[in-house]
Amino acid sequence: MSAENIVWKDSFAKRASRMNASEIRELLKLLDQPDVISFAGGIPDPALFPTGVVEQAYARILADPARSGPSLQYSVSEGYAPLRAWIVRHMAALGVPCDIGNIVITAGSQQGLDFIGKLFLSPGDTALVTAPTYLGALQAFNPYEPRYDTLALGGNRTPDSYREAAAAAGGRVGLAYLVPDFSNPSGETVPLAERLALLDLAAALDTLVVEDAAYQALRYDGEPVRAIQALDVERSGGIEQCRTLYCGTFSKTLVPALRVGWICGPSAAIAKIVLAKQAADLHSPTINQMVMHEVAAAVYDAQVEKIRKVYHQRRDAMLAALARHMPEGVTWTRPEGGMFVWVSLPEGMSGAALLARAIAECRVAFVPGGAFYGEGRCDNRLRLSYSLSDPGQIEAGIGRLGALIRQVRAGA
Incomplete structure (x- = not known):
């Protein structure tokens, strides 16, 4: 046959x-x-x-009998606890008090966007995105079959107009996504008033905000604008009450090839994202997380x-x-x-x-x-x-x- x-x-x-x-x-x-x-x-x-610092971190970890075995072993899906603790301190400096239960390590922020699309977009749901927006976010969301609507920051659209357009397409507004600082591709930064208006819109639509903060640290002049999640935490009373997921990464500041990013958000959302992480790759490479922790702690x-x-x-x-x-x-x-x-x-x-x-x-x-x-x-x-x-x-x-x-x- x-x-x-x-x-x-x-x-x-x-x-x-x-x-x-x-x-x-x-x-x-x-x-x-x-x-x-x-x-x-x-x-x-x-x-x-920081090539030399990375090289030295790998050498120290692999030469340490207490750490070399665990560095090459399977690990927890949430991520390496000392690295998550470093990120907790970093988020606190941005105005987001949280603990390691609010942090999950991802393979760069790109993997985080994929998990968010998988968990929050059903076929026919609407993703609100700026025009233009980050191409990688569109690629991450596309397999989950959303429609897109333009997030008109500073515009005159009402929440009802978004809601009705989403319903007419057979779904709901699943999320609002943006790169608020020095956006890819436009380079523009969302002003404070528009960040606050976005939180008002998200509350009216009962949807989440995805804050892609890949470039947040790369400010050269002008006054910093508070992170959307920091504004949300202040308004809502704490990380557990906020509706913003903050996607961070070391790729633009330290090195991209280790593929270490993170999501910060309410523990209920993080717990579900951890399940997506388990299904995708079990966990990010342990040794890369350990090295990234040493490098960040030493030279960030x-x-x-x-x-x-x-x-x-x-x-x-x-x-x-x-x-x-x-x-x-x-x-x-x-x-x-x-x-x-x-x-x-x-x-x-x-x-x-x-x-x-x-x-x-x-x-x-x-x-x-x-x-x-x-x-x-x-x-x-x-x-x-x-x-x-x-x-x-x-x-x-x-x-x-x-x-x-x-x-x-x-x-x-």
């Missing part, structure tokens, strides 16, 4: 059709081409990693100060280069921190089409803006990251890009 070969494309669950490749992950392959000036990857500069503040200085310089270089080289009709955001500048091209100019020419003709890469929208697209936007480029590369790359935009506008 013989059987026909399986047709894989016909075998996937329906939800798999909503799982698409990341334009950003594909563009990261360009980093291996030395003649390309890439403003595409919003990733930290490896030259700034100094490391943050170091990278702030470098990225601040690069942010300033990019804003200055844009001012020098971009033609009339091109505008951009002026972020107070983070890794990104969001550029608006003249109406009718396609960011995706511009990218194809930019790579082919002037060897410059960026991310077209259309990928960052839950519903609809704005094709005349693009995201520039300055985290990996020194001021000389920024000047050269933005100069080339500005010249190309002039050519496109002239019809050349």
Whole structure:
């Protein structure tokens, strides 16, 4: 007997059709081409990693008979207790008093977003997201089959308008998601008044707020704005009464490859997220958590100060280069921190089409803006990251890009 070969494309669950490749992950392959000036990857500069401190932490742990065995063993799904205790102190400094029962360790904040989508979005439910929003959040939520509605911060939409639109689509408002500090991709920061208004909206809709704080530590100028969860805890009377889940990560401040992030929230939510963690991977690698605890305890503040200085310089270089080289009709955001500048091209100019020419003709890469929208697209936007480029590369790359935009506008 013989059987026909399986047709894989016909075998996937329906939800798999909503799982698409990341334009950003594909563009990261360009980093291996030395003649390309890439403003595409919003990733930290490896030259700034505390490599020696990480190496020493691994060596100490593996050389210690009392810790080497446990470091390579299975562990609890909640995460390494000393690391969670460090995070508790970190959250307290942000204005969020909590204990380790309010913390679960995840494989970067990206895994946390996947768990949140799995637990709080049923097919047909609505996820409120900013426009634009973080592409990775859309990828995390998409398999759980939500619809998206635009979270109009500072707008004039009423809670009823969100509720009625969600009901008309056959579901409820499952969550509101945003990156409030130096957003990926726009670089913008949500003001205090809009954060408070968001909590009012979430209360009226009886939904949760997902605060993606990946860039919170990377402020270069301006006054800090209180974390949404801190505002929520103050209003509600404590972490157990709040409706905000705070997604934190060490990827942008210390190192990304250890894949250590966390979620802070009410214990009832954390307990369910722990069950999702158990089903997904049992626990994050024990030794990575132990190393991250040692590194954070030793150098977190100094490391943050170091990278702030470098990225601040690069942010300033990019804003200055844009001012020098971009033609009339091109505008951009002026972020107070983070890794990104969001550029608006003249109406009718396609960011995706511009990218194809930019790579082919002037060897410059960026991310077209259309990928960052839950519903609809704005094709005349693009995201520039300055985290990996020194001021000389920024000047050269933005100069080339500005010249190309002039050519496109002239019809050349």
